[in-house]
Amino acid sequence: MLIGPTLGNYFGRRFLATIGMVFGTVFALVYTLDFVELMRRAGDAKDASAHTMAWLSLLRTPSVTEEVLPFAVLFGSIATLLGLSRRLELVIARSVGISAWGFLLPGVVAALLLGIASVTLYNPLSATLRQKAATLESSIFSQGSSLDRRNIWIRQKSIDGQAIIRAASAVDETGRLLNVTVFLFNEANAFTERIEAASATLYDGYWELDDARVMSVSDEPQAYDSYLLATTLDPAQVRRSFTSASSVSFWQLPDLIQRTEQAGLDARPYILQYNVLLARPLLLIAMVLIAASVSLRFFRFGGVAKLVLGGVVAGFVLYVATEIMQDLGGAGILSPVVAAWFPGVVGSLLGILALLYQEDG
Numbered sequence: 525m526l527i528g529p530t531l532g533n534y535f536g537r538r539f540l541a542t543i544g545m546v547f548g549t550v551f552a553l554v555y556t557l558d559f560v561e562l563m564r565r566a567g568d569a570k571d572a573s574a575h576t577m578a579w580l581s582l583l584r585t586p587s588v589t590e591e592v593l594p595f596a597v598l599f600g601s602i603a604t605l606l607g608l609s610r611r612l613e614l615v616i617a618r619s620v621g622i623s624a625w626g627f628l629l630p631g632v633v634a635a636l637l638l639g640i641a642s643v644t645l646y647n648p649l650s651a652t653l654r655q656k657a658a659t660l661e662s663s664i665f666s667q668g669s670s671l672d673r674r675n676i677w678i679r680q681k682s683i684d685g686q687a688i689i690r691a692a693s694a695v696d697e698t699g700r701l702l703n704v705t706v707f708l709f710n711e712a713n714a715f716t717e718r719i720e721a722a723s724a725t726l727y728d729g730y731w732e733l734d735d736a737r738v739m740s741v742s743d744e745p746q747a748y749d750s751y752l753l754a755t756t757l758d759p760a761q762v763r764r765s766f767t768s769a770s771s772v773s774f775w776q777l778p779d780l781i782q783r784t785e786q787a788g789l790d791a792r793p794y795i796l797q798y799n800v801l802l803a804r805p806l807l808l809i810a811m812v813l814i815a816a817s818v819s820l821r822f823f824r825f826g827g828v829a830k831l832v833l834g835g836v837v838a839g840f841v842l843y844v845a846t847e848i849m850q851d852l853g854g855a856g857i858l859s860p861v862v863a864a865w866f867p868g869v870v871g872s873l874l875g876i877l878a879l880l881y882q883e884d885g
Contacts, residue, residue: 527626531617536630538608539812543600543638550592555585572664580664583657586650587770593642597635597808598839601815602832604631609819624816624879631812639805647801648773655771676701677790682754685710689731691724700725704733706753716741719751730754769797777801792860796853799864806868807846813875814838817882842871 527535559581566572608614608627617627678689686709691701706719717740721733736751772780777798784791818835846867853863 527617527622527629531622531627532630535608535627536634539601539604539631539634540638542604542607543597543634546600546603547589547593547596550596551585551589554588554592555581558584558588566664576660576664580657580660583653583660586646587654587657590642590646590650593638593804594807594811594843595839597638598811598815598835601631601635601812602819602835605816605819606832624882628812628816628879631816632809635808635812636805639808642808643774643801643804648775651771651773651776658771678757680755680757682756684708684754685716686713687753687755689724706733719753721751724753726755726757729756769793772797774798774801792856793854796850796860796864799861800850803865803868806865806872810842810868810871810875811839813872813879814842817875817878842867845870 559578562577562581563574566574566577605614614627676691676694678691680687680689688707688709689701690705690707692703694701701724702722704719704721704724706717706721706724707715708717708719710716717738719733719739720737722735724734725732731753733751733753734749736748737745738748738751739745769777772794777794781791781794781798784794815835818831818838849858849863849866852858853860
């Protein structure tokens with residue numbers, strides 16, 4: 525028997541309220557810990573007031589809490605179902621012929637709506653706030669604006685042939701690279717020159733290499749204060765090539781993927797992130813099903829604590845599996861699409877299997 529609209533709305537509100545309470549608690553905890561850490565760092569920074577640190581922490585927190593949303597859904601669903609069971613509301617629902625699949629439908633719909641909202645609304649907001657936080661943090665703590673990244677690689681095509689550019693680090697919000705090595709190839713893909721430079725700045729149609737040393741296969745090494753290298757890249761493309769995929773808004777990812785591929789750069793991290801976001805609603809549904817598989821036992825039967833612990837463990841196992849699959853997808857061992865969708869699909873199937881075993885024998 526399907527659940528009625530009145531009871532379904534009641535159960536749905538209970539799911540949303542409990543999940544929201546868990547997520548709000550985690551948000552407040554993360555914000556408090558981050559604020560304390562920033563205040564500790566602010567001791568050596570100029571003009572780092574408590575108000576500024578509070579604002580910076582608020583900008584940083586959404587990007588962190590976005591990652592724990594699946595756990596908020598898991599714990600919130602467990603709490604909701606245990607509360608309904610403790611008050612015998614599930615018993616009453618069963619007594620009128622509503623199966624477990626019927627009163628889980630509101631929770632599944634709630635998880636689906638939360639997943640869609642988190643991808644289309646919360647993710648763009650957290651990405652925007654994260655960029656503002658990075659800019660503000662850099663200006664406050666005066667850590668320079670270089671990115672803490674190793675071995676940035678860029679491949680480009682131009683009228684002179686192909687070039688592979690390696691840099692030790694980059695400068696935020698610019699097309700400037702530090703500690704640069706350029707490998708040049710002609711149109712026949714034969715190596716022609718190697719250039720080492722202290723820095724490289726991208727302008728319209730060319731790179732300007734400072735303090736460059738050019739080593740050719742046919743000539744003696746030569747040094748230049750400034751050396752120009754033709755390119756078809758623009759500063760926006762280069763900045764995106766060192767941008768973390770997790771800091772890009774969901775709505776910007778398709779265009780970013782297309783432009784990155786057209787520039788001959790590696791778009792795999794962005795493809796993976798895009799599919800991870802697309803698969804998030806399914807992952808949240810899997811969390812509801814896992815919560816149901818360990819939370820539908822009546823209190824009078826006992827053993828509830830062990831079942832809840834089992835649900836928590838199952839959720840963490842699914843999280844670890846998700847991280848492993850994303851690492852494999854990012855490394856090119858697995859397809860990014862498979863790596864992104866595998867945890868949600870497998871988690872949902874396992875939750876359904878457990879419920880079928882419990883409810884239908």
